[in-house]
């Protein structure tokens with residue numbers, strides 16, 4: 001039945017491309033989460049009056065984050081080609097896409113983390129300090145749990161952006177649904193392949209959004 | 223127990239140097255409930271934050287139990303803070319934790335093992351009257367209940383001093399009273415020293431033993447609550463005392479009362495601790511053939527006796543009214559004839 005509507009779709013290829021897209025998105029989301037979180041916490045704690053107050057570090061981190069956040073992703077990929085070649089040994093395939101995906105998304109997430117941390121009631125931080133908490137305890141037991149809903153909804157937005165980035169990376173050969181839609185679909189004039197790849201990408205996005213919303217609601221006790 | 227010596231805190235602001243706490247020296251005894259009252263911006267919060275080292279003094283020193291809080295830092299200061307705990311106007315609970323987990327937080331900081339944490343938290347939940355709510359989240363509690371959690375949390379590590387920064391200012395009068403009662407019972411049962419700051423004189427009146435009045439960073443008057451109420455010296459202190467001993471909008475009230483009760487004599491009695499009002503009134507009625515009509519009253523009981531005012535209408539022959547008034551004056555009740563018929 002489906003063959004009639006979508007004559008050119010090779011379901012095995014489609015499935016393999018889907019897995020590649022999921023792989024790239026998952027890996028990139030994971031590293032973006034870790035790196036973005038660290039950057040966000042550094043940005044927060046080096047602000048004036050905070051535990052690591054340090055205007056130089058704060059300024060440098062902020063500048064770094066802002067610069068990388070502002071470079072269009074497609075240009076970032078090209079700029080990073082030598083770096084990727086050096087790090088991964090190739091510039092093709094899902095793993096080769098990861099450095100650009102992470103470097104593109106982590107600064108974006110770092111900003112979201114900073115916003116989430118700034119939302120925390122200052123009184124709660126003061127209470128923790130008045131109990132004799134170390135900065136490490138404050139990070140683990142106050143900053144992270146108290147901002148968790150915002151951190152989760154932030155990483156959801158970021159993961160969805162990353163799905164889009166993987167598709168863009170696909171155009172220059174990262175693999176996944178982007179490559180399939182571009183090389184197999186667009187360049188060979190097979191509209192049904194492009195359409196199917198698009199639908200699969202939409203499904204992935206909706207699933208990520210659903211999981212993110214579900215978790216956010218579950219953990220928010222405010 | 224707590225010794226402040228020439229304590230000064232200056233802030234650098236855009237408009238120059240601001241002296242938030244100005245050369246304050248005072249000592250607070252062990253087991254005392256010590257009140258600090260002042261208007262907004264007087265420097266009360268700054269002073270209390272100097273006590274647990276949340277702020278470092280510009281000059282002078284803070285000593286608690288022979289430990290110079292103002293001189294220690296790092297690990298030593300963090301450990302000292304476990305013995306000088308604090309409750310806040312806006313409770314400052316972690317919304318992501320249940321009541322029990324909130325109370326366990328300071329115990330986690332102190333490195334108490336899990337099972338001991340749990341036992342201690344349940345004990346404290348019992349103490350502050352929240353049994354049954356241990357698994358509720360702060361968002362499910364009323365303001366008064368949240369402050370009870372705040373108090374339980376502050377008591378977790380068996381502190382020697384409890385600092386209260388406007389701990390009842392976000393609560394309604396009834397809840398305020400119940401929280402103050404809880405503080406008194408903790409003070410009596412555990413022998414805890416309590417330093418309490420507020421801008422409401424009735425809080426001072428209700429539970430404090432001694433009070434310091436702060437104005438523009440300085441302590442302008444300090445003494446027994448009773449003495450301060452009986453003979454306030456500074457104008458600002460008089461204003462605070464008037465907050466509780468005078469009916470609100472005194473002049474207006476008097477005019478209206480006069481219109482409503484044109485007959486006889488209106489007398490305002492001020493009770494300032496020690497004597498209770500009943501024997502005075504009983505004697506007044508027994509021994510003087512006058513009609514006594516209570517028009518307005520505002521009396522509250524504290525450990526120091528009864529405080530407040532009572533407005534009476536005395537009706538009868540002039541001579542009897544006069545003798546009734548002189549009886550009241552002799553009983554050391556502040557008596558003021560508001561109007562004659």
Ligand SMILES: Nc1ncnc2c1ncn2[C@@H]1O[C@H](COP(=O)(O)OP(=O)(O)OP(=O)(O)O)[C@@H](O)[C@H]1O
Pocket residue numbers: 233234235240241242260261262263264265266267268269421
């Ligand atoms: N970190 C700071 N930097 C600059 N000025 C400050 C700082 N903290 C307090 N101040 C100033 O110090 C003065 C005293 O403030 P403080 O908070 O101690 O007053 P308060 O008596 O607690 O008032 P309130 O009843 O409003 O809480 C105020 O003028 C305030 O603006």
Ligand SMILES: [Mg+2]
Pocket residue numbers: 266267268388
């Ligand atoms: Mg204050």
